[in-house]
Amino acid sequence: MAVTVRLAFIVAAAHAALKAQAARINELNVYPVPDGDTGTNMLLTLESVLKETSGRSYDSVEAAVKAGARAALMGARGNSGVILSQMIRGACEVLARRTTFTAEDFAAALEGAERRAYASIRQPVEGTMLTVIRDAARAAREALKEKGADLPTVIRAAAREAHASVRRTPQLLGVLREAGVVDAGGLGVAVILDGLYACVSGKRVEEEESAPEEGGAPDLEAIHAAEEAWGYCTEFFVNGFSGDPRELEEWMHGAGKSVLVVADEDLVKVHLHTQDPGRALSYASGYGRLSGVKVEDMEAQVRSRSEEEVPARELAVVAASRGEGNRGMFEAMGVLVVEGGQGANPSAADLLRAVERSGAREVVLLPNNKNIVPTAEQVAEMSEARVHVLPTTSIAAGLATMVGYDPEGEPEEVVGEMREILQGLRCAEITRAVRSARVEGRKVPEGAFIGLLDGALVAVGESVEEAAVQVCRTLVEDGAEIVTLLCGEGLEEEELGRLLERVRGLDEELEVEVKRGGQPLYPLQVVAE
The missing domain is CATH 3.40.50.510 (Phosphotransferase system, mannose-type IIA component)
Incomplete structure (x- = not known):
């Protein structure tokens, strides 16, 4: 039980640190597009682990870390989230074979994270979060050689080297250097290590501009926010609790999903999603008197x-x-x-x-x-x-x-x-630059509309119309016969009308279709056959 509580505490600290820096990390896209979400994806992936480990007890360290690794995988979002989940999995595989969390255990866990992360990528690219975890793992191992190196010292060394590695990423990856940013996923790894250091030492890493945000405990009132609409969200307190909380928790797991049973002396709070809340309430009443009962139909809206x-x-x-x-x-x-x-x-x-x-x-x-x-x-x-x-x-x-x-x-x-x-498709997206940047040799002013064709920047204009015409001209020159325009939020009818006239004028034999999708952030998506 003590090991499990410590695991949850560590995860909460890493989550809090990342939460404080998520917006900053999101801004580090190579392309200055408005949907930067590296920080958010990593945060939600880590949040999945936090929900799994908070308030839970396991029979062994192995069971605890396996549950954490599974939660990371299930909660993984985006490329950065998937790689982070593999790092967590690699670290957990090492910790599952140990019964302590010493400086040496931490260094070994980082090495496990590095191995698993690199193994998960078919063609690893340096100058990314892979490089950062590798450099951090090496720094941790080197720090162990110092006399009197304890856990906080080793984590601090890993975190400091991670930030140094992040600052070096533009030297290893030309697109970062040209865009004037560091690797977003790498910064996320460094920030997580900051959180671990703060957890074990009560201090912050000197290089960081802002201290990790305090807190990180899960919000039991909102735990179902990220879950699917299924059954009834059921919550209640058991007052004057008499019995074994683990027995109650095991029963609730058999009755539903998203179960949390939190005990505090003779008061126990229960949360679960179930198709039969009455049955859960009847069973719990055998342990004490119920209060604060709340039952909400999660399926009503959908x-x-x-x-x-x-x-x-x-x-x-x-x-x-x-x-x-x-x-x-x-x-x-x-x-x-x-x-x-x-x-x-x-x-x-x-x-x-x-x-x-x-x-x-x-x-x-x-x-x-x-x-x-x-x-x-x-x-x-x-x-x-x-x-x-x-x-x-x-x-x-x-x-x-x-x-x-x-x-x-x-x-x-x-x-x-x-x-x-x-x-056989070629795909393009038109969006608005959220910051000034230099990408693939072209200057992109903040607020300009940019066209990305098959992931490459091919157009910069003052309007959606201007950028889209540049993209479509490239497609026509490359032999496109059919072009479909998928209209999103922010594309006015008048501008669409002008755009259609200009695109059709590029080639009298070009077939142009228009669909109204309503996607956010990208007022226009284009696909050519």
Whole structure:
């Protein structure tokens, strides 16, 4: 029990430190786009571990760290979150074989984090969070050689070297150097180490500009905010508690999800999501008198979408998407939509729930955002269904790929057709620069509209129209025959009309389609065939 409490305390400190710096980390995109979310993705991944470890007890250190590693994987969001989850997993694999948390244990855990993180990436790139964890691990190991090196000393050495490594990332990665930023994920790793140092020493790392935020305890009133709408959120107190809290907790785990049982002398608070709150209340009343009972129907707001049972089928499609128009188009084609995309990446658990809900033996997963692709690949490893991840990097690409979907067709043939369509697409996004930058040799003023074609900067203009025309001209010159414009928030009808006239004027044989998706942050997405 003592080891578990210490684990939760450490995780809370790391979470608090990262929370204080998340906005700063989000601003460090190479491209000055408005959906920077590295800090948020790492924070939500760590928050998943915090929820798992807080208020919980385990039979052994091994059980505790395995639960933490599992929570990190299920809560992973975006590329940075997935890599962080692998670091946590690697550290947990080392700690699971130990019964202490000494300076040597910490150094070994960092080395485990480094090994697992590098192993999870097919082509590791230096100048990223991988480099930072490697340098931090080496610094920790070197610090152990100093006489009298205790746990705070070793963590401090790792944190200081992590920040130094972050400052060196532009020297290793040209795109960082040109954009004038350091690696965002690397800074997140350094900040987490700051939090660990603050936890064990009560001090802060000298290089940091701001001290880690205090607190970090989980908000039991809002724990269901990140969960799916399922059953009833049920909370209550048991006064004059008589019995074993672990026995009550074990029973509640069998009765629902998102269970927390927090004991304080003769008062116990219970939180769970269950389809039968009356049964849970009746059972708990055997331990004492109930008070503060609160039962909320979590499915009420989405019943129109969720109450119809999804029929069993051989092949289904799950897609991440934002914007009501986009959701409507996907659902009209039989797709199960997970809310998420630019600036709000879904977790592995979110995607896995949708895959399982489809009831299909095989599922096509459309991430529709480059930062969701790594998370989708994790789902493919966790699901009992056979999951085919088609690495769509925009909602427009996902919609275009659905042309090849036939729910009654042979899965292998359908997936092959969809994959072939995707390979023939070129995808572009128009958004507004949130800061001045120099990218790929071009100056990008703050507030300018930029066009990214297949991930590369090809247009800078004073309006959506200007940037979009530059992008479409490039596509036409490269032989595009069909161009689809997916309109998002912020694109006015008048501007769209002018844009259509100019795009159609690029080539009289060019076929131009317009769809209204309503996605935020990107007023226009373009896909060409």
